[in-house]
Amino acid sequence: MLDLKGVARYFGGVRAVDGLELTVGDGEIVALIGPNGSGKSTTVNLIAGVFPLSAGAIYFRGEDIGGLPTHRRLQAGIARTFQNIRLFGQLTVWQNLWVAQNALEDRARRGFFARWLGGRARAREEIFQLLEFSALAHKQDELAANLAFGEQRRLELARALASKPKLLLLDEPAAGMNSEEIGQLRERILSLRQRGVTILLIEHVMELVMGVADRIAVLNFGQKIAEGAPAEIQADAAVRRAYLGGEA
Amino acid sequence: MDDFTLGLLTNVGLFSFLALSAYLLLLAGEMSFGQQAFFGVGAYAGGILTTLYGVPLPLAALAAMGLGALAAFLVGLPTLRLKGLYFAMATLAAAEIARLLFELLHFQREIEGELAGPDGTQGFRGIRWIFEQGIEAQEFLLLTYALLALVLAALLLVERSRLGVTLRSVGEDPELAAALGVNVNRFKLGVAASAGALAALGGVLFAHHNTFIEPRNFDIMLGVHSLAYALIGGLGTALGPLLGVALDIGVLEGSRIFGGARMIVFGGLVAVLLVLRPRGLLDEALVHCITSRALQRR
Numbered sequence: 001m002l003d004l005k006g007v008a009r010y011f012g013g014v015r016a017v018d019g020l021e022l023t024v025g026d027g028e029i030v031a032l033i034g035p036n037g038s039g040k041s042t043t044v045n046l047i048a049g050v051f052p053l054s055a056g057a058i059y060f061r062g063e064d065i066g067g068l069p070t071h072r073r074l075q076a077g078i079a080r081t082f083q084n085i086r087l088f089g090q091l092t093v094w095q096n097l098w099v100a101q102n103a104l105e106d107r108a109r110r111g112f113f114a115r116w117l118g119g120r121a122r123a124r125e126e127i128f129q130l131l132e133f134s135a136l137a138h139k140q141d142e143l144a145a146n147l148a149f150g151e152q153r154r155l156e157l158a159r160a161l162a163s164k165p166k167l168l169l170l171d172e173p174a175a176g177m178n179s180e181e182i183g184q185l186r187e188r189i190l191s192l193r194q195r196g197v198t199i200l201l202i203e204h205v206m207e208l209v210m211g212v213a214d215r216i217a218v219l220n221f222g223q224k225i226a227e228g229a230p231a232e233i234q235a236d237a238a239v240r241r242a243y244l245g246g247e248a
Numbered sequence: 249m250d251d252f253t254l255g256l257l258t259n260v261g262l263f264s265f266l267a268l269s270a271y272l273l274l275l276a277g278e279m280s281f282g283q284q285a286f287f288g289v290g291a292y293a294g295g296i297l298t299t300l301y302g303v304p305l306p307l308a309a310l311a312a313m314g315l316g317a318l319a320a321f322l323v324g325l326p327t328l329r330l331k332g333l334y335f336a337m338a339t340l341a342a343a344e345i346a347r348l349l350f351e352l353l354h355f356q357r358e359i360e361g362e363l364a365g366p367d368g369t370q371g372f373r374g375i376r377w378i379f380e381q382g383i384e385a386q387e388f389l390l391l392t393y394a395l396l397a398l399v400l401a402a403l404l405l406v407e408r409s410r411l412g413v414t415l416r417s418v419g420e421d422p423e424l425a426a427a428l429g430v431n432v433n434r435f436k437l438g439v440a441a442s443a444g445a446l447a448a449l450g451g452v453l454f455a456h457h458n459t460f461i462e463p464r465n466f467d468i469m470l471g472v473h474s475l476a477y478a479l480i481g482g483l484g485t486a487l488g489p490l491l492g493v494a495l496d497i498g499v500l501e502g503s504r505i506f507g508g509a510r511m512i513v514f515g516g517l518v519a520v521l522l523v524l525r526p527r528g529l530l531d532e533a534l535v536h537c538i539t540s541r542a543l544q545r546r
């Protein structure tokens with residue numbers, strides 16, 4: 001599904017991501033962990049096309065997408081959430097989901113004729129389902145800016161799903177959540193996997209990572225220092241030194 | 249209706265097109281100080297077509313709108329890459345260039361024994377199509393407001409559509425919109441072209457109402473006012489800019505009692521208003537409040 005080959009991004013002298021190799025298979029959930037400033041969000045931004053690569057290449061479903069602008073990557077099937085919540089505060093919950101329906105098949109459905117042949121009804125139906133999935137149906141006409149924190153996080157996830165992604169990039173989706181909310185998030189992530197969505201999960205909350213990830217990659221200073229199944233990572237000495245804070 | 253009221257009402261209608269033009273770009277997050285240029289393009293193009301070539305006004309208006317859209321598109325290509333203040337300055341510069349071009353435009357022909365057509369700084373006299381057709385001032389007023397109603401209805405429909413919601417999303421956070429699959433550059437170019445066409449339509453009507461236009465009609469003050477219309481009236485609905493025009497022209501006329509100080513009084517009022525309500529009287533929050541109440545009652 002996703003292949004990072006020698007991916008690098010430098011900010012001036014800072015090597016935020018430095019020669020990263022990472023593969024995410026179809027339907028897999030891969031977690032990317034690492035200490036603050038280790039380059040996790042930068043990796044997400046590179047995959048989503050926020051800024052260009054300094055070196056390396058990114059393959060999505062076998063195609064080099066390194067040169068595609070952001071909106072084309074989303075249309076191709078890569079959606080993301082943001083570490084710092086980003087919503088259209090002046091739009092309603094419903095409208096936030098509506099503007100995000102930009103998968104190629106949805107765009108085709110909005111053609112002049114297709115629109116009247118049930119395109120609209122389907123778009124509406126899909127938004128209803130997303131609202132149900134995210135427990136936001138009762139808030140559909142609320143301005144996004146007026147939502148509580150947890151609701152905003154749910155809306156961000158729902159919005160990423162509105163584009164029917166094949167690959168979902170989640171940048172610290174559990175930040176600021178209590179353990180009940182984290183439990184609900186875990187259920188949602190697992191149910192997405194069942195539907196065949198591939199997920200790259202950035203997360204500090206180990207409770208969530210260990211519960212959902214098939215594989216974990218660990219970043220430190222922009223480089224991958226370990227990769228393996230959750231149990232292996234927990235036992236890895238280098239990881240403990242760099243990150244988990246235990247004695248080596 | 250006396251001539252003064254008639255003229256005033258017609259002006260309110262005419263400048264509403266310009267206000268809506270500035271409003272569209274404001275919704276997309278762009279503050280253009282140059283919409284008066286496309287108003288001018290419309291005025292000159294429409295005037296030339298009817299006066300020098302005998303083209304009927306409706307056709308001339310369509311052509312002028314096309315030209316306005318094209319001009320706005322071409323100006324937008326380089327300027328929309330700029331951010332915030334730089335975009336504002338670039339559009340201002342483009343509009344001043346357009347005004348200089350109007351000053352250099354000499355294109356006169358003899359029509360029925362008299363020279364007609366643009367004559368540089370001397371202006372463009374004798375745009376007489378509506379008088380030749382025997383259209384009364386009151387009829388022209390009606391025509392202006394009918395067209396305005398049509399444009400307004402179209403805009404209100406668009407605002408409720410996904411296109412309109414996308415427009416507001418691009419204005420609020422263009423990077424986020426791009427991350428959600430919107431081709432922001434292309435979208436903004438489309439908005440700029442539509443806004444150019446709208447301004448040009450206002451310009452055509454302006455030229456035919458006044459029968460005389462000159463380059464300085466389309467100076468920076470007109471651009472500042474068109475922004476003020478939209479910002480005073482509010483960015484929550486297309487009705488906002490119209491309220492803005494009515495208030496702006498109303499207050500300006502009403503404050504004649506202040507004599508020479510009236511621009512100062514007026515400027516002060518605008519400044520106070522924008523501090524209190526940065527997105528205008530009918531802003532998004534108020535409009536959302538009103539519409540959701542109306543929905544609940546249903």
Ligand SMILES: Nc1ncnc2c1ncn2[C@@H]1O[C@H](COP(=O)(O)OP(=O)(O)OP(=O)(O)O)[C@@H](O)[C@H]1O
Nearest residue numbers: 011014016034035036037038039040041042043083
């Ligand atoms: N746009 C940018 N401009 C300059 N430097 C940046 C930019 N984005 C990230 N950096 C730098 O790159 C490094 C990696 O940052 P990044 O945000 O990817 O870390 P992270 O692993 O996501 O950390 P956290 O866990 O705190 O979110 C940091 O040193 C950061 O200061």
Ligand SMILES: [Mg+2]
Nearest residue numbers: 040041042083
């Ligand atoms: Mg981060």
